[in-house]
Structures are given as structure tokens and as C-alpha cells.
Amino acid sequence: MAHLHWCDVTGHEWECQGAALRPLRGDTEPTPCYCINHQTLMEDGDHSQCSIELIACEEHREMQLRAMGYEPGQVPAPQIASDTEQSSMFVDKDGNRTVGFCLWCNKDFYSMEEVVAHNADDMAACEAFQELKGQQGMPPVLQAMFEQTGLLPKE
Ligand SMILES: [Zn+2]
Ligand SMILES: [Zn+2]
Ligand SMILES: [Zn+2]
Numbered sequence: 230m231a232h233l234h235w236c237d238v239t240g241h242e243w244e245c246q247g248a249a250l251r252p253l254r255g256d257t258e259p260t261p262c263y264c265i266n267h268q269t270l271m272e273d274g275d276h277s278q279c280s281i282e283l284i285a286c287e288e289h290r291e292m293q294l295r296a297m298g299y300e301p302g303q304v305p306a307p308q309i310a311s312d313t314e315q316s317s318m319f320v321d322k323d324g325n326r327t328v329g330f331c332l333w334c335n336k337d338f339y340s341m342e343e344v345v346a347h348n349a350d351d352m353a354a355c356e357a358f359q360e361l362k363g364q365q366g367m368p369p370v371l372q373a374m375f376e377q378t379g380l381l382p383k384e
């Protein structure tokens with residue numbers, strides 16, 4: 230059964246058929262999606278009421294990778310000795326590991342639960358997103374990155 234993901238690059242939902250590519254984890258092939266709440270395959274059962282996993286959609290994936298400093302086609306190196314799902318390449322300004330950050334308000338996330346909470350109900354917890362949504366803009370953090378690198382996305 231198809232399920233939804235939240236693309237945090239521009240902030241929209243997209244439909245997934247059961248497996249998704251997670252390049253930020255070092256994956257080069259799509260892997261099956263698991264329900265964060267049930268810890269079972271998304272294909273098993275009904276997860277329409279469950280938390281939505283944050284993954285950039287196919288269209289915006291490359292944009293996200295570029296914004297993070299990767300060349301197109303280049304994927305982050307697989308993590309060595311990654312025995313926990315939580316391991317990631319992100320660190321906050323104090324050097325603490327994070328699982329990612331909000332492209333809208335630049336908030337650092339330290340666990341998937343924080344990510345899920347921040348993005349729940351159409352990102353109700355994100356003030357920056359609530360202010361800017363509907364204006365068809367790009368997330369401020371992403372915009373700043375593009376300005377820094379001189380990369381501007383194609384329309
Ligand atoms: Zn999926
Ligand atoms: Zn579920
Ligand atoms: Zn997208």
C-alpha cells in the first residue's frame with residue numbers, strides 16, 4: 230500500500246510505493262520503508278495515522294544533496310561502524326551529533342522523535358515554516374546555502 234513521506238526540502242507530502250532512497254544515510258539503492266511507530270514494514274497493515282518519515286522526494290533529493298555540499302551523483306560515504314540508526318553526519322555548533330536540522334528554522338534535531346514532533350501537523354511547531362508557507366518560497370536555510378555556493382535551482 231502506498232504511504233506518504235514528508236519532503237523537508239520544500240515542505241510537501243509525497244507518495245511512496247514501499248521503498249525509498251535515503252542518500253543521507255549513505256544508501257545508493259532504495260530500501261523498504263518501516264513505520265516509525267509500529268517498527269514494521271509500511272507495506273504491512275495500515276499506517277495512515279502513523280508518523281510520516283522525512284525523506285526528500287525524488288525531485289528535490291538532488292537539491293538537498295547539493296545544498297549540503299555534495300556533487301550530483303555523489304552520495305555521502307556509507308557510515309563506518311554504524312551500529313545505530315541514529316548515527317549521522319550532522320553535528321551542531323557545539324559538535325554534538327544531531328540527526329539533522331530544519332531547513333526552515335535551522336533548529337537542530339537530536340532524535341527522530343524531535344524530527345517527527347517538529348514536522349507533525351504540517352510542521353505546526355515550526356514558526357519559520359508557518360510564517361513562510363503559502364508564499365512559494367524556498368526554505369531560508371536552503372536559500373542561504375544556494376546564495377553562498379552560487380547555485381541556484383532551475384525553475
Ligand atoms: Zn516510503
Ligand atoms: Zn504504523
Ligand atoms: Zn520535494
Ligand SMILES: [Zn+2]
Binds near residue numbers: 333
Ligand atoms: Zn523548523
